[in-house]
Amino acid sequence: MALDKATVAKIAHLARLRVADDRLEGLASELSNILTWIEHLEEVDTEGVTPMSSVVEANLRQREDAITDGAKADDILANAPGTAAGFFTVPKVVE
Amino acid sequence: MADLTDLTLAEARDGVRSGTFSATELTQAHIDAVEGARGLNAFITETPERALAMAADSDARVAANDPRPMEGVPIAIKDLFCTDGVRTTAGSHILENFTPPYESSVTQNIWDAGGVLLGKTNLDEFAMGSSNENSFFGPVENPWRAADDGQSRVPGGSSGGSAAAVAANIAPGAIGTDTGGSIRQPAAFTGIVGMKPTYGRCSRWGTVAFASSLDQAGPMTRTVQDAAILLESMAGFDAKDSTSVDIAAPKFEAALTGEVKGLKIGIPDEYRLDGMPSEIEALWTQGAEWLRDAGAEIVPVSLPMTQYALPAYYIVAPAEASSNLARYDGIRYGLREDAEDLTDLYETTRASGFGGEVQRRILIGTYALSAGYYDAYYLKAQKVRTRIAEDFRQAFETVDVLLTPTAPSEAFVAGSKSDDPIAMYLNDVFTVPGSMAGLPGISVPAGNAANGLPLGLQILAKPFDEQTLFRAAHVLEMAAGVTARPTQWWKEAGA
Known part of the structure; x- marks a missing residue:
């Protein structure tokens, strides 16, 4: 399937990746090539086949609903690019 | 005393335990080797300092006659495993200054077994690549160079730094991660042993996630025995990883009996690719003959879904990656590019923090999961994945293990595939199918191409049958008897 520039711009926005306008054309053709190659999958008969959701044949374990960790605010903030008074900071989001 | 960096992991372990040399002497020799090989760019x-502190602790334990299973052995760690207080970058600008306040389960297991942290090795950014050319910290050089052209070769990827470190005798063992071949392909390219355990054997907790349904940690060493020893220390159930399988790790080293009599070795016909170099095809045939001479039975098998594994992988892995990498938002950790509003901050941070291949995969994954395309791409790929696993299940009804080449070529010249993503993806054509089925696999050095570069053969086994995998690999290794080592050209280059 051939992707056009507008579709690439839309995907990039969904993925929160800024893509400069002059790169859209090149990316569109690169991604189209990859998708065309992937479309060989259409040859496979998957009628009635259950999609694999886990390669491990086991049900997910249940665990106790218990607090096992915590009181690590300093650790959690240690790598943040912006903090103030024990919080993460972000640009103003409310007018 | 012989050079301590020439010892296998098993010899290093035994030497420390018996007091032939101290953990500190062993560690210092490897620290010197790291410094002398900076030209390879294997470490980020x-x-x-931490290595020497850990080695001192090991020496104290040996003195107290209380050594742990891998006491005092230096191990290089792919920079994808979180290490408490030691920067962990995933090879990415976006995590360039990230220092985790916690330790991954796999590395903790290694330290609990007495291992010594030598350093964090280079890799393709977020483990996405087959040449280690996608690292923000620069490419890794393969310690091997071809006899005919002398050009720089890639070490393979994504665990290229770990592979180069082991091949260059900088570390007796390293760990990598394998999503579609990222341990096995670089092992083949650098002439070492690289092993991917069954999915669920090693905990993924504290490992930077790429594609969670495929990612698996594994050992990279110079011998099969060393891989068994290292895996024994890494593996085990971990309640912190919901897909960790609650089975005790067996004594893998004890599985190496040197014996394959009666073992059924499957040769999948579909792995015979058009245009595959004849020396790889010849080595594959030779490998089967070695195993037959050792008493195994060679059985042709068919895996008809083989050709669809790679395209299915390039939906499943990018889809999972696009979801996993959503966490890099410039708010909680990692790089931030300042911007006027929040959407701008996300978009500019991620655009400058992620490299080209990572962005490409995020875009493919986002597209495959987007409204209107989910069924055609993601769901279809997950159904194909079921059929791939079914292929293997059927083959394993008649054979015990499968023998294939590891990679379709020897290590290629740096830069030669950078402009063609699909040509790069084809490096993993033999490793991805087993990954899609969660199988254990190992690459064993089996010979050298005419230009001197190493070649590997891959063995795949049933889920959780690593013992048979190691047993067959050990016999293959002994029969191949590869002794060639790279010339240490980097010692002058790094001096």
Whole structure:
């Protein structure tokens, strides 16, 4: 399937990746090539086949609903690019 | 005393335990080797001080006659495993200054077994690549160079730094991660042993996630025995990883009996690719003959879904990656590019923090999961994945293990595939199918191409049958008897 520039711009926005306008054309053709190659999958008969959701044949374990960790605010903030008074900071989001 | 960096992991372990040399002497020799090989760019972060502190602790334990299973053995860690207080970058600008306040389960297991942290090795950014050319910290050089052209070769990827470190005798063992071949392909390219355990054997907790349904940690060493020893220390159930399988790790080293009599070795016909170099095809045939001479039975098998594994992988892995990498938002950790509003901040941070291949995969994954395309791409790929696993299940009804080449070529010249993503993806054509089925696999050095570069053969086994995998690999290794080592050209280059 051939992707056009507008579709690439839309995907990039969904993925929160800024893509400069002059790169859209090149990316569109690169991604189209990859998708065309992937479309060989259409040859496979998957009628009635259950999609694999886990390669491990086991049900997910249940665990106790218990607090096992915590009181690590300093650790959690240690790598943040912006903090103030024990919080993460972000640009103003409310007018 | 012989050079301590020439010892296998098993010899290093035994030497420390018996007091032939101290953990400190062993560690110092490897720290010197790290420093002498900086020209390879195998390490992103060296940790000599921590290594010597851990070695001192090992020496104290040996003195107290209380050594742990891998006491005092230096191990290089792919920079994808979180290490408490040691920077962990995933080879990415976006995590360039990230220092985790916690330790991954796999590395903790290694330290609990007495291992010594030598440093954090280079890799393709977020483990996405087959040449280690996608690292923000620069490419890794393969210690091997071809006899005919002398050009720089890639070490393979994504665990290229770990592979180069082991091949260059900088570390007796390293760990990598394998999503579609990222341990096995670089092992083949650098002439070492690289092993991917069954999915669920090693905990993924504290490992930077790429594609969670495929990612698996594994050992990279110079011998099969060393891989068994290292895996024994890494593996085990971990309640912190919901897909960790609650089975005790067997004594893998004890599985190496040197014996394959009666073992049924499957040769999948579909792995015979058009245009595959004849020396790889010949080595594959030779490998089967070695195993037959050792008493195994060679059985042709068919895996008809083989050709669809790679395209299915390039939906499943990018889809999972696009979801996993959503966490890099410039708010909680990692790089931030300042911007006027929040959407701008996300978009500019991620655009400058992620490299080209990572962005490409995020875009493919986002597209495959987007409204209107989910069924055609993601769901279809997950159904194909079921059929791939079914292929293997059927083959394993008649055979015990499968023998294939590891990679379709020897290590290629740096830069030669950078402009063609699909040509790069084809490096993993033999490793991805087993990954899609969660199988254990190992690459064993089996010979050298005419230009001197190493070649590997891959063995795949049933889920959780690593013992048979190691047993067959050990016999293959002995029969191949590869002794060639790279010339240490980097010692002058790094001096």
